[in-house]
Amino acid sequence: MKQFMDDRSFLLSTQTGEELYHEAAEDLPIIDYHCHISPREIFEDRRFENIAEAWLGGDHYKWRLMRACGVDERLITGDAPARDKFQAWAETLERSIGNPVFEWSHLELKRYFGYEGVLSGKTAQEVWDLTAAKLAEADFTCREIVRQSGVRLICTTDDPADSLEWHKKLAADPSFDVQVLPAMRPDAALRIERTSAFTAYLERLGGLVGEPITSFAALKRAISARYDEAHALGCRASDHALDYVMYVPASDEEIEGIFARARAGQAPTEREALAYKTAFMQFAAGEYVRLGWAMQLHFGCRRDNNSAMLAKLGPDTGYDAVANYTPADQLAAFLNAIHERTGLPKTILYSLNPADAIVIDTVMGCFQEGPVAGKMQNGSAWWFNDHEVGMRDQLTTLANEGVLGTFIGMLTDSRSFLSYPRHEYFRRVLCGLVGEWVEAGKFPDDRDLLHRLVRDISYNNAVRYFGFDLDTVTA
Incomplete structure (x- = not known):
C-alpha cells in the first residue's frame, strides 16, 4: 500500500513517471496565464x-x-x-x-x-x-505566497472598463519581481441581451475613454483604445466567456441597428443578440491579430441555474453546470470567417463539456498554420474537469488527434493565492501518463527527448506562445 499522497509517487504509477516528474518538472517555475486573483491584493500585499x-x-x-x-x-x-x-x-x-x-x-x-x-x-x-x-508570520503575505510558489508571471482577468491602476502601480514597483499582467475580458461589452447592464457599461466605458458610445463603431474605437493601453502594460491575451461559439453573420448596417435599439433600451431578439456577438467577436479577433495576442474562448457552461440563489448571492457562487450544446458547424464557420477576414489570432478553445474535446481537436486542426507551433490550442482541462481523469482524457485526446508536444499546459483559473499546487498536480498527471506510455513501449525511453517534452508542456511552450519576456528552461 502506498503512503497517502506520497511526495515520490503521488499520481505517478511507474518508475519512468516518477523520474520524469522529479528530474524534469518538479522544480520548473510557473506561468499562470489565466486566473482571477486581484492585482490590487497583490499590490497591497494582502494578509489573511x-x-x-x-x-x-x-x-x-x-x-x-x-x-x-x-x-x-x-x-x-x-x-x-x-x-x-x-x-x-x-x-x-x-x-x-x-x-x-x-x-x-x-x-x-x-x-x-x-x-x-x-x-x-x-x-x-x-x-x-x-x-x-x-x-501570523511576517512574511506570509500574498506576494510571498506567490514567490514561494515559484511563480514567474501572472495574467489576471480585467475588463476594458477597468482603470488598470493596480497594474500600473505594480509595473512601477521594483520590489516585486513577479510579472503581473492584465488580460482583457470584454464580456460586459458582449452581453447585449442584458439591456440595462449593457447600457450602463457603455456609459462607464465611454466615460473612461472620453467619447460617448452611441454606435457600434464608437464601441470598437473604445475597445481598441483600452486594448492599446493594456498592451503597453504587457497584456498578451484576452478571454471570452461564451455559452457556445456562435456564428450568425450580419451586415454592418444591421449590427448598427441592433446596437442602436439596445442602446435605447430595446431588448434584442435571440437572433439579433447572436448576430451582434458574432460581429463583436470578429472585430475582437482582428484586434488580437493586430496586437499579437492570444484569444481564449471559454464555453460549454450553463450558468446561474438556481434562480433563487442567484437572486440571493449573485453569480459565480456555485450554481453553474456543464452545458451540452456546442455546434461544431458554427465553431468551424466562426473560425473560417475570421481566417478569411483578418487571419486567425493564436486561439485557445476551452469547453466545459469533455465530450467536446474531439470536436475541438479536429476543428482546430483545420486551422493550424506556421510560424506559431500549436497556434490553435485545446485548452487545459477546465473547472469541472481539472482532476486526474479530466486531465488525462484531455491530454490523451489531444495526443491522439494533434501534437501533444506543442500544448501550453496548465493554469489555475482560480481566485485563491494558495492554488498554485494545481500546477504540481497537472505536472504529476502529465508525467504519470507519459511514463505509462513509455513503459508500455508506445514511446521511446529517450530521456533527453522526454525531459524536453515535459519541460515544454509544463513551462516553455507558454513562454513562447504568448511571447512573454521570460527565459525558457533547458536543463
Missing part, C-alpha cells in the same frame, strides 16, 4: 486573518461540496464565525474521497503550512492552530 478567509472566501468549488453535505448556508456564505465555517469544511472534506478538491487541499496544506496529516473534523483544531501560526 485565518485559513477560512484564505480558503472559503469565494471558492465555489468548496461551497458546492458543503451544500452537498447538507451544511447550512450560514456556514458557507453567511455570517457564521470563521472557525465554525472551517469546521464545517473539514467535516465535508473527510467525506469527499475522489474529489480533486480533497487532493488540492492537502497539497496546499503540505506546501504552504508543512502539514503532513489529514484534515478532518477531528483534526480541524490542529490545522486551524497550525495555519494561524503560519499566517
Whole structure:
C-alpha cells in the first residue's frame, strides 16, 4: 500500500513517471496565464486573518461540496464565525474521497503550512492552530505566497472598463519581481441581451475613454483604445466567456441597428443578440491579430441555474453546470470567417463539456498554420474537469488527434493565492501518463527527448506562445 499522497509517487504509477516528474518538472517555475486573483491584493500585499478567509472566501468549488453535505448556508456564505465555517469544511472534506478538491487541499496544506496529516473534523483544531501560526508570520503575505510558489508571471482577468491602476502601480514597483499582467475580458461589452447592464457599461466605458458610445463603431474605437493601453502594460491575451461559439453573420448596417435599439433600451431578439456577438467577436479577433495576442474562448457552461440563489448571492457562487450544446458547424464557420477576414489570432478553445474535446481537436486542426507551433490550442482541462481523469482524457485526446508536444499546459483559473499546487498536480498527471506510455513501449525511453517534452508542456511552450519576456528552461 502506498503512503497517502506520497511526495515520490503521488499520481505517478511507474518508475519512468516518477523520474520524469522529479528530474524534469518538479522544480520548473510557473506561468499562470489565466486566473482571477486581484492585482490590487497583490499590490497591497494582502494578509489573511485565518485559513477560512484564505480558503472559503469565494471558492465555489468548496461551497458546492458543503451544500452537498447538507451544511447550512450560514456556514458557507453567511455570517457564521470563521472557525465554525472551517469546521464545517473539514467535516465535508473527510467525506469527499475522489474529489480533486480533497487532493488540492492537502497539497496546499503540505506546501504552504508543512502539514503532513489529514484534515478532518477531528483534526480541524490542529490545522486551524497550525495555519494561524503560519499566517501570523511576517512574511506570509500574498506576494510571498506567490514567490514561494515559484511563480514567474501572472495574467489576471480585467475588463476594458477597468482603470488598470493596480497594474500600473505594480509595473512601477521594483520590489516585486513577479510579472503581473492584465488580460482583457470584454464580456460586459458582449452581453447585449442584458439591456440595462449593457447600457450602463457603455456609459462607464465611454466615460473612461472620453467619447460617448452611441454606435457600434464608437464601441470598437473604445475597445481598441483600452486594448492599446493594456498592451503597453504587457497584456498578451484576452478571454471570452461564451455559452457556445456562435456564428450568425450580419451586415454592418444591421449590427448598427441592433446596437442602436439596445442602446435605447430595446431588448434584442435571440437572433439579433447572436448576430451582434458574432460581429463583436470578429472585430475582437482582428484586434488580437493586430496586437499579437492570444484569444481564449471559454464555453460549454450553463450558468446561474438556481434562480433563487442567484437572486440571493449573485453569480459565480456555485450554481453553474456543464452545458451540452456546442455546434461544431458554427465553431468551424466562426473560425473560417475570421481566417478569411483578418487571419486567425493564436486561439485557445476551452469547453466545459469533455465530450467536446474531439470536436475541438479536429476543428482546430483545420486551422493550424506556421510560424506559431500549436497556434490553435485545446485548452487545459477546465473547472469541472481539472482532476486526474479530466486531465488525462484531455491530454490523451489531444495526443491522439494533434501534437501533444506543442500544448501550453496548465493554469489555475482560480481566485485563491494558495492554488498554485494545481500546477504540481497537472505536472504529476502529465508525467504519470507519459511514463505509462513509455513503459508500455508506445514511446521511446529517450530521456533527453522526454525531459524536453515535459519541460515544454509544463513551462516553455507558454513562454513562447504568448511571447512573454521570460527565459525558457533547458536543463
